[in-house]
Amino acid sequence: xxxxxxxxxxxxxxxxxxxxxxxxxxxxxxxxxxxxxxxxxxxxxxxxxxxxxxxxxxxxxxxxxxxxxxxxxxxxxxxxxxxxxxxxxxxxxxxxxxxxxxxxxxxxxxxxxxxxxxxxxxxxxxxxxxxxxxxxxxxxxxxxxxxxxxxxxxxxxxxxxxxxxxxxxxxxxxxxxxxxxxxxxxxxxxxxxxxxxxxxxxxxxxxxxxxxxxxxxxxxxxxxxxxxxxxxxxxxxxxxxxxxxxxxxxxxxxxxxxxxxxxxxxxxxxxxxxxxxxxxxxxxxxxxxxxxxxxxxxxxxxxxxxxxxxxxxxxxxxxxxxxxxxxxxxxxxxxxxxxxxxxxxxxx
Amino acid sequence: xxxxxxxxxxxxxxxxxxxxxxxxxxxxxxxxxxxxxxxxxxxxxxxxxxxxxxxxxxxxxxxxxxxxxxxxxxxxxxxxxxxxxxxxxxxxxxxxxxxxxxxxxxxxxxxxxxxxxxxxxxxxxxxxxxxxxxxxxxxxxxxxxxxxxxxxxxxxxxxxxxxxxxxxxxxxxxxxxxxxxxxxxxxxxxxxxxxxxxxxxxxxxxxxxxxxxxxxxxxxxxxxxxxxxxxxxxxxxxxxxxxxxxxxxxxxxxxxxxxxxxxxxxxxxxxxxxxxxx
Ligand code: SF4
Ligand code: SF4
Ligand code: FES
Numbered sequence: 001x002x003x004x005x006x007x008x009x010x011x012x013x014x015x016x017x018x019x020x021x022x023x024x025x026x027x028x029x030x031x032x033x034x035x036x037x038x039x040x041x042x043x044x045x046x047x048x049x050x051x052x053x054x055x056x057x058x059x060x061x062x063x064x065x066x067x068x069x070x071x072x073x074x075x076x077x078x079x080x081x082x083x084x085x086x087x088x089x090x091x092x093x094x095x096x097x098x099x100x101x102x103x104x105x106x107x108x109x110x111x112x113x114x115x116x117x118x119x120x121x122x123x124x125x126x127x128x129x130x131x132x133x134x135x136x137x138x139x140x141x142x143x144x145x146x147x148x149x150x151x152x153x154x155x156x157x158x159x160x161x162x163x164x165x166x167x168x169x170x171x172x173x174x175x176x177x178x179x180x181x182x183x184x185x186x187x188x189x190x191x192x193x194x195x196x197x198x199x200x201x202x203x204x205x206x207x208x209x210x211x212x213x214x215x216x217x218x219x220x221x222x223x224x225x226x227x228x229x230x231x232x233x234x235x236x237x238x239x240x241x242x243x244x245x246x247x248x249x250x251x252x253x254x255x256x257x258x259x260x261x262x263x264x265x266x267x268x269x270x271x272x273x274x275x276x277x278x279x280x281x282x283x284x285x286x287x288x289x290x291x292x293x294x295x296x297x298x299x300x301x302x303x304x305x306x307x308x309x310x311x312x313x314x315x316x317x318x319x320x321x322x323x324x325x326x327x328x329x330x331x332x333x334x335x336x337x338x339x340x341x342x343x344x345x346x347x348x
Numbered sequence: 349x350x351x352x353x354x355x356x357x358x359x360x361x362x363x364x365x366x367x368x369x370x371x372x373x374x375x376x377x378x379x380x381x382x383x384x385x386x387x388x389x390x391x392x393x394x395x396x397x398x399x400x401x402x403x404x405x406x407x408x409x410x411x412x413x414x415x416x417x418x419x420x421x422x423x424x425x426x427x428x429x430x431x432x433x434x435x436x437x438x439x440x441x442x443x444x445x446x447x448x449x450x451x452x453x454x455x456x457x458x459x460x461x462x463x464x465x466x467x468x469x470x471x472x473x474x475x476x477x478x479x480x481x482x483x484x485x486x487x488x489x490x491x492x493x494x495x496x497x498x499x500x501x502x503x504x505x506x507x508x509x510x511x512x513x514x515x516x517x518x519x520x521x522x523x524x525x526x527x528x529x530x531x532x533x534x535x536x537x538x539x540x541x542x543x544x545x546x547x548x549x550x551x552x553x554x555x556x557x558x559x560x561x562x563x564x565x566x567x568x569x570x571x572x573x574x575x576x577x578x579x580x581x582x583x584x585x586x587x588x589x590x591x592x593x594x595x596x597x598x599x600x601x602x603x604x605x606x607x608x609x610x611x612x613x614x615x616x617x618x619x620x621x622x623x624x625x626x
Contacts, residue, residue, distance in 0.1 A: 071356065075403075075443075083441065089360060091357055125352045125353075126596055231624060258596075258597045260405070264402075269402065273597075276599075290562070292625050302601070306598070
């Protein structure tokens with residue numbers, strides 16, 4: 001018998017489902033950690049799962065951790081010849097455990113698609129990211145209540161976008177309609193928590209149709225437009241408030257820039273990669289002291305330019321922003337990237 | 349799962365020779381420990397590699413020995429930061445990490461049959477050395493070869509022994525200059541762009557390849573334009589702070605281009621396509 005690709009998942013069954021899945025996978029779900037904060041955490045019995053709002057931080061670090069070891073090394077003195085030093089270098093394992101991200105949003109999935117275009121498409125592939133990505137199943141919830149900072153529909157995704165997800169859930173009465181998008185998604189539907197959907201399919205259809213988020217930004221021609229503005233004072237003006245804190249990049253599902261540093265402990269140590277941010281002065285600072293992006297104007301120009309100009313030019317039109325609005329919500333000086341793009345269109 | 353080649357994993361090599369070029373520049377000759385890998389190490393003139401001193405980190409250097417001479421890989425390192433300071437402490441027999449070859453290379457195919465004008469300043473001689481030796485090893489493919497090389501002082505010129513040899517060859521011309529008069533210095537005195545103006549080479553059937561400190565490049569490009577060199581006839585290399593070296597970490601972009609993966613070699617025509625963020 002072929003497993004149907006559409007099933008019903010009762011809300012009350014979710015804890016037992018996650019517990020069972022936890023026996024075979026690492027399972028991450030949005031967990032309430034304070035009155036105002038919901039974060040993806042590894043599921044444990046008894047935590048409070050929150051599925052009706054966007055998480056405070058995106059799912060990115062589950063596949064692209066904030067810090068990870070790439071290599072380890074050991075220097076050894078040759079006992080026969082103390083002048084001679086031997087070096088051994090080992091790669092960190094690239095075998096990831098099977099993982100489920102339960103309760104992602106279409107913008108989370110889109111974030112990973114942006115990462116995929118850089119990390120897995122070649123010519124050089126990132127083996128650490130790739131292995132984790134391959135081993136991860138993304139279960140996405142459609143957004144029945146987009147927030148006023150959400151603008152996913154403006155950047156080519158949307159609250160019911162299935163791309164990049166393996167299984168999608170439409171919120172309906174007492175639970176969710178579950179639809180498998182990929183084989184990995186189908187595999188999950190085999191769990192007994194998923195039952196026949198029957199007449200609920202129609203309700204889900206209506207629910208999906210009821211989800212409305214009008215595109216609010218006209219990004220037509222914006223890649224070229226931003227290039228035209230490159231040498232103008234536009235960037236100085238729009239970035240005047242920025243305090244270069246980097247919050248926008250750390251909470252961004254599509255920001256992937258990283259640093260590579262060595263951590264030594266005596267004769268051995270590790271080479272690690274950590275998230276970095278183009279909003280920091282040090283990011284492009286050269287050993288000579290020269291800095292091609294000395295002020296926040298150039299740095300802000302790079303952040304917006306990378307997402308809305310360079311990335312779409314390099315990757316067949318794919319905008320490097322998923323419209324999640326986190327940079328808008330988290331910016332201490334209320335810089336709104338939507339407003340900057342609108343002004344860019346009108347400038348000059 | 350099929351294993352993906354790890355772009356972050358350096359090969360382990362051994363420093364076989366250290367040459368003190370100037371007071372703050374050393375050249376290291378390196379062989380990879382794995383003999384087979386050393387034999388099969390293929391690269392093009394102008395490509396770079398990341399050298400690793402584990403515990404401190406990596407930095408990018410052009411492979412300045414040409415692919416036509418395969419007994420070792422040579423890198424010239426100016427002491428400027430933490431990593432380069434550590435590289436300067438390495439001695440013969442010490443291990444070193446090598447990740448490469450990376451990046452693009454000089455368009456030497458398109459230069460065939462043309463006259464070649466190298467214009468170098470200071471440590472900028474390193475990439476030029478690769479291409480010059482490569483061309484000397486394929487001498488009949490190219491027309492007249494001229495090297496104009498300058499530094500602040502006579503001591504700041506790299507590859508002094510080779511400069512002597514090149515000066516004696518009759519199949520190339522060598523012009524050396526230093527910024528001001530020095531006792532015993534009998535060659536030219538003056539900044540590279542000014543000496544270039546004085547030499548006034550004709551742009552006809554010529555390619556100019558220039559590497560050096562940013563300020564020298566800026567004025568050299570000006571001088572070349574004044575002499576009538578077209579943007580397609582001028583080739584240079586860019587430097588940018590790098591980490592991954594393979595277009596993944598996002599660090600080295602100038603607009604849509606990554607200096608590590610799309611560069612470091614650009615024609616002036618290509619440079620002019622990039623947004624001004626040098
Ligand atoms: S730039 Fe802002 S809105 Fe776009 S993906 Fe990043 S955090 Fe979300
Ligand atoms: S969050 Fe706001 S203040 Fe902080 S770096 Fe981003 S734009 Fe600047
Ligand atoms: S050095 Fe990482 S992208 Fe160029």
